[in-house]
Amino acid sequence: MAFLEEPEPQRGVALPVLPGVRRIVANNPSLMTYHGTNTYLIESDQGFIVLDPGPEDAGHLDDIIAATGGKVCAILLSHTHSDHLGATSSLKARTGAPTFAFHRVADPSFEPDVLVHDRDMVAGMLAIHTPGHASDHLCFAARDGVVFSADHVMSWSSSIVSPPDGNMAAYCASLRLMLSRNDSLYLPGHGPPLPNPTPYVADLLNRRVEREEAIFEALRSGPSNAWDLMDRLYSKTDPWLRRAAERNVIAHLEKLHAEGRVAQAGEIWSVQR
Structure with missing residues (x-):
């Protein structure tokens, strides 16, 4: 977008x-x-x-x-x-x-x-x-x-x-x-x-859904913490933007956890078995 x-x-x-x-x-x-x-x-x-x-x-x-x-x-x-x-x-x-x-x-x-x-x-x-x-x-x-x-x-x-x-x-x-x-x-x-905000808002939502599925798929390959997931999925290089991206990843993980799709043990997240 x-x-x-x-x-x-x-x-x-x-x-x-x-x-x-x-x-x-x-x-x-x-x-x-x-x-x-x-x-x-x-x-x-x-x-x-x-x-x-x-x-x-x-x-x-x-x-x-x-x-x-x-x-x-x-x-x-x-x-x-x-x-x-x-x-x-x-x-x-x-x-x-x-x-x-x-x-x-x-x-x-x-x-x-x-x-x-x-x-x-x-x-x-x-x-x-x-x-x-x-x-x-x-x-x-x-x-x-x-x-x-x-x-x-x-x-x-x-x-x-x-x-x-x-x-x-x-x-x-x-x-x-x-x-x-x-x-x-x-x-x-x-x-x-x-x-004309409607197509733009639809793109914003689609990007969030796609990011969430990418996080879930990454966890299917093995447990991980939020920082490592961010490092794998985002291309940010600025330290501040990387930290902001990590916060977004945590928000996605909490949503997935509330939906019963992932489990949490401390800072480690995994696919719910």
């Missing part, structure tokens, strides 16, 4: 995405965040809805305030990973806007003002609980088939699924849930917009 690329975006500027929607790309580029976290500014009659304030960074916070004039009426969280959550408390302190997040947050240090449940309407958008990458992950479906897909589906890369909060069975189920919809555009948490 082909991932999408984009040039490094202009920093500190609210870039137009759609009518009434802009994004500021936080200055936190990395192997896991691409050019940085997308903070979306969504216009409404009451002011701006800020979706994912981004990392704790004074400059990024100032950019949000400058772009909105401080007129923020709601702060939405797709999930509570630090590159999305970090600036939330500071933004709330400067604007007084209430925070909205899934009712069972994965980060116990954060208490949202409004607890969001699956299928709730939030700031005119439908909240869709899509666990897998994170247990508290939400996508937000707006008008005309536009979905803020956050880290569940990104255009530039597949998502890491890292236990214990990451869960591969939940992730695959969430991909199938999104496939049941008829959306036209995803606006992800990192990277450029993703038009």
Whole structure:
């Protein structure tokens, strides 16, 4: 499958995405965040809805305030990973806007003002609980088939699924849930917009299924630990990416274990006899 690329975006500027929607790309580029976290500014009659304030960074916070004039009426969280959550408390302190997040947050240090449940309407958008990458992950479906897909589906890369909060069975189920919809555009948490997302999401799911079967077949030749399985099945060379790939392998193994297909003895995994 082909991932999408984009040039490094202009920093500190609210870039137009759609009518009434802009994004500021936080200055936190990395192997896991691409050019940085997308903070979306969504216009409404009451002011701006800020979706994912981004990392704790004074400059990024100032950019949000400058772009909105401080007129923020709601702060939405797709999930509570630090590159999305970090600036939330500071933004709330400067604007007084209430925070909205899934009712069972994965980060116990954060208490949202409004607890969001699956299928709730939030700031005119439908909240869709899509666990897998994170247990508290939400996508937000707006008008005309536009979905803020956050880290569940990104255009530039597949998502890491890292236990214990990451869960591969939940992730695959969430991909199938999104496939049941008829959306036209995803606006992800990192990277450029993703038009016509359905074939792309189908490819993401197929790749996970294929990877899982490759792991199972590798175990048929003998017991192994997750690191060695990663080393055999992935072509990553960067140490950080290799560790991320190992986390994905562990997530697949836990799914296979829950399905009764593999057994675990310490760090060693084997086909269930």
